């Protein structure tokens with residue numbers, strides 16, 4: 001990004017005391033400068049400080065200084081460490097008399113945890129609609145093994161490897177037959193052959209109830225967003241504690257922390273929910289990656305006009321149809337439905353495909369891939385329904401935990417992400433991964449913000 005802007009990252013010290021507290025110091029004067037702090041929240045990516053001349057360009061337009069160094073830039077750092085570093089750095093710039101500080105967050109942290117609605121009684125609602133006691137229902141990696149209402153023993157929606165988390169016992173990483181699941185490279189473990197000559201992903205066993213052994217309730221301490229949205233898990237927590245769960249309002253808290261630290265503006269990309277902007281009382285520019293994704297489709301998918309754009313869930317349908325409509329392509333939707341046979345039984349998750357994908361190239365569109373449960377399950381269903389090829393196009397490649405192994409072991413033919421999150425390491429481990437560069441988009445947006453020009457005009461035709 002700095003190279004695209006023709007500036008050099010400014011010098012800063014970013015370190016940790018032995019106690020784990022963050023230490024930050026800015027090298028050089030920021031007085032009257034227009035400062036941009038870039039934090040992409042990927043592994044090993046501490047914030048980078050860019051600054052331009054004072055407003056109105058009176059001090060020239062380029063950044064100065066040299067890159068700062070973070071001694072421990074990967075081991076043990078989490079998104080929370082980076083967030084605190086970011087807040088401290090924003091505050092350091094403000095107290096250093098910067099004229100304006102913009103937090104450039106290509107992937108906005110916590111954006112999948114927007115505030116939840118409150119019920120009349122005051123507790124945030126978690127959307128529980130059925131009486132259920134902790135049965136996995138597919139969202140967190142446990143699959144119901146039914147397609148179109150017909151139990152199918154050869155075809156499950158289980159997550160391979162299991163939904164990640166340090167607390168998952170090794171037994172949860174085994175198939176129901178006790179056979180170890182593929183490793184991070186997707187290789188079948190020694191001594192285990194794909195059955196019936198089929199790929200390993202296809203022929204995984206399920207238990208007698210059609211569910212996998214790694215029910216979501218075993219994964220406390222390592223939730224995915226799917227877990228968070230999962231009524232089964234929430235009900236299980238409630239059953240354990242005997243208390244009604246009270247969900248944190250993380251969305252507005254993150255916004256408040258950034259504003260409180262001194263951010264004057266936020267520049268981000270493809271927010272999971274665009275309503276997140278409403279948590280801020282400072283300007284938020286939400287850039288879009290879909291022009292890049294569209295260009296990729298047009299230039300890299302032969303006969304793309306015959307392809308089908310697919311949304312892996314109802315929540316992403318608007319995003320996917322926007323691309324389908326602008327390219328004039330067919331659209332299909334994967335619909336997940338949970339309906340208990342009666343009120344005393346756990347609901348079965350049923351994945352249904354709405355649309356025709358037979359012999360077609362399917363282009364899965366979503367805002368992000370984290371554990372890769374969503375896109376790998378969708379790919380299985382699409383191949384099952386006769387898709388010729390499945391290519392996933394996503395803005396944010398978070399790819400945490402065993403996501404890469406899951407993709408390697410899946411029928412996905414290709415996964416295309418942007419570098420809103422650093423992808424170098426992921427690419428080393430996944431031959432199916434292609435990366436699109438968003439630095440040009442961010443550089444142009446920063447240039448426009450600095451000169452007071454319109455940012456939305458960048459996406460006017462999309």
Ligand SMILES: O=P(O)(O)OC[C@H]1O[C@@H](O)[C@H](O)[C@@H]1O
Nearest residue numbers: 225368369370371372373374
């Ligand atoms: O299934 P993983 O990759 O963990 O999560 C990605 C999904 O979770 C949703 O919030 C995203 O919009 C996407 O559909």
